[in-house]
Amino acid sequence: MKRRQLLQLGTALTGLASCAGAFSQAETRKVLRIVTSHLPPWVIEGGTEAGAAQALVVELLRRLQMQPDIEYVPWLRAQHLTATRPRTAIFPLTRQPKRETLFRWLAPLYEENYIFLTGHHSRFDINRIGEMKSSRIALLRGGAQISMLQELGYRRLVEASSIEEVHRFLLGGMADASFGERNIIANSLRTRGQIDDFVISAPVRTTTAWLAGSRDFDDGQVSQFESSMADMMADGTQKRILKKHGLA
Numbered sequence: 001m002k003r004r005q006l007l008q009l010g011t012a013l014t015g016l017a018s019c020a021g022a023f024s025q026a027e028t029r030k031v032l033r034i035v036t037s038h039l040p041p042w043v044i045e046g047g048t049e050a051g052a053a054q055a056l057v058v059e060l061l062r063r064l065q066m067q068p069d070i071e072y073v074p075w076l077r078a079q080h081l082t083a084t085r086p087r088t089a090i091f092p093l094t095r096q097p098k099r100e101t102l103f104r105w106l107a108p109l110y111e112e113n114y115i116f117l118t119g120h121h122s123r124f125d126i127n128r129i130g131e132m133k134s135s136r137i138a139l140l141r142g143g144a145q146i147s148m149l150q151e152l153g154y155r156r157l158v159e160a161s162s163i164e165e166v167h168r169f170l171l172g173g174m175a176d177a178s179f180g181e182r183n184i185i186a187n188s189l190r191t192r193g194q195i196d197d198f199v200i201s202a203p204v205r206t207t208t209a210w211l212a213g214s215r216d217f218d219d220g221q222v223s224q225f226e227s228s229m230a231d232m233m234a235d236g237t238q239k240r241i242l243k244k245h246g247l248a
Contacts, residue, residue: 032061034070034089035078039163041187041245042092042209045072052245053092056109057211059237063228074161076142086216092209094144103212104222107229110242113203114145117170117185118177126177126201138166138175145179148205163188179204183247 034057038045042053050058054070061068073081082090083102092109093099116137118124124135133153139145141159149157158175160166167188169175178185182203189195211225232238242248 030065031067031069032089033085033087034068034091035073035081036070036091037075037078037162038072039075039092039181039184040191041183041247042181043072052242052247053109053209055241055245056232056238057091059241060107060211060225060228060232063231064224074142075140079142082212082214084214086214089211089213091211093212094207095210095212096144096147098147099212102215104215104217105210106213106217106222106225107211108208109211109229110209110238110247112207112209113182114148114180114205114207115182115185115203116177116179116201117189117198119170119198122176124177126199129201129204132177135176136174138169138178139180140166143180144207145181149179152204167192 036043036054039053040047040051042051044051044054058068078090079093079102082088089106090103092112093103094112095105116124116126116129118126124132129152134156135154136156136158137149137154138158138160139149140163141161146157146159158169160169163180163184166178166180170178182200185200186195189198211229213222229238239248
């Protein structure tokens with residue numbers, strides 16, 4: 001083959017490789033890597049049906065023509081991965097001042113209510129939570145409720161690695177009460193057939209759970225997520241999904 005032909009062939013192959021690389025990158029951009037934890041009824045790992053928050057996120061990404069690649073890890077690790085790994089998202093994350101600059105806040109998903117849970121004969125009185133600050137409170141490690149309790153003056157916090165462990169700490173006498181998201185706690189009790197064995201306080205804090213992302217999401221991408229979520233709320237999709245899961 002002549003030198004000129006070789007050069008032309010080399011140029012063509014380089015062009016093809018460049019196109020293939022661009023195509024591969026475009027395909028990669030359609031998949032969003034997400035980290036979360038098993039937090040039923042909002043997030044269900046390995047179940048036959050997705051949790052309510054999962055369903056919201058999947059529908060949101062469908063509208064953005066993206067596919068979720070979900071990884072289930074302990075909640076504290078999920079936050080660390082999102083804060084340190086590029087193009088990664090996390091849900092359901094409570095928006096707080098100390099987290100504000102660690103993540104890009106992509107879309108508000110739903111309202112969440114934080115409550116106390118205790119046994120009927122516990123020394124913890126849910127009607128006098130302001131006087132119970134010396135009590136031992138079990139809660140999920142890395143959760144937003146840590147800051148909430150500290151703001152309320154609670155200092156004896158018993159951190160657990162999972163919702164199941166929170167429940168075990170309470171039943172085993174290692175905590176006087178637990179503190180967490182109302183629907184997560186209620187689901188934990190129902191699945192154990194213990195809904196009547198405990199009492200639940202009125203909501204102590206009401207916040208919003210978000211789909212958040214790593215800091216490399218730019219303003220244009222954030223705007224797209226926000227706009228699609230606003231459409232889901234406006235057309236009733238968000239409410240229908242929550243209602244389907246008994247959460248509306």
